[in-house]
Amino acid sequence: MGAGGGADSGRARRMPRAVREQQMLDAAVRTFGRLGYRAASMDEIAELAGVSKPLVYLYLHSKEDLFTAVIRREARALVDAVRAGVEPSLPADAQLWAGLRAFFVHTAEHPDAWAVLHRQARTHGEPFAAEVTAMREEIVAFVTALIGAAARQACHTADAPDLAARDVTGLAQALVGAAESLAGWANETGDVSAKEAAATLMNFAWAGLGNLMRGERWTPGR
Secondary structure (H helix, E strand, C coil): HHHHHHHHHHHHHHHHHHHHHHHHHHHHHHHHHHHCCCCCCHHHHHHHHCCHHHHHHHHHHHHHHHHHHHHHHHHHHHHHHHHHCCCCCCCCHHHHHHHHHHHHHHHHHHHHHHHHHHHHHHHHHCCCCHHHHHHHHHHHHHHHHEEEEEEEHHHHHCCCCCCCCCHHHHHHHHHHHHHHHHHHHHHCCCCCHHHHHHHHHHHHHHHHCCCCHCCCCCCCCC
């Protein structure tokens, strides 16, 4: 038994640093997502990762650095998932639908990560909020391009006015904000599928965008 324990310890020691670090980040995502940044302890994270607390500090230096590393990794994973879900050869509405569905699938499959990005990182000041802002700006830029492509496509197939860049950017900001809130609500209720959430937002957004592309604008007092 002693020899077997030594072999297991040897394998643990030989585990590549990158793999061990990902285990720590996995444990940190779960702990931060469920307990919050303030309440989470390095002892809990180390225990969940199956390593000593000094090893966590050796690899990731401090609780603040660990939280920052978690935000960066999970933000990158979310952005990559949204981009990977969109096939550029599809029509504009299908691209937007695919991007929304990829977003809601990812946030549903990684609820702890979404809790970190959507709630924890935003409420604990810098540098955490800046990391989430960078992620959001990248997603907004991506959605802006999709909406702009939809508007250009409509202009080529119908008697539709050009949408101003300000309109396109504003719509993208609104759509991303709505998606963030809807993902939080869907995860909290637990009975809303990613497809249902994406369809809800797509119906809301695409109908309004369609009116704009036909030159039909709502104005106060109508």
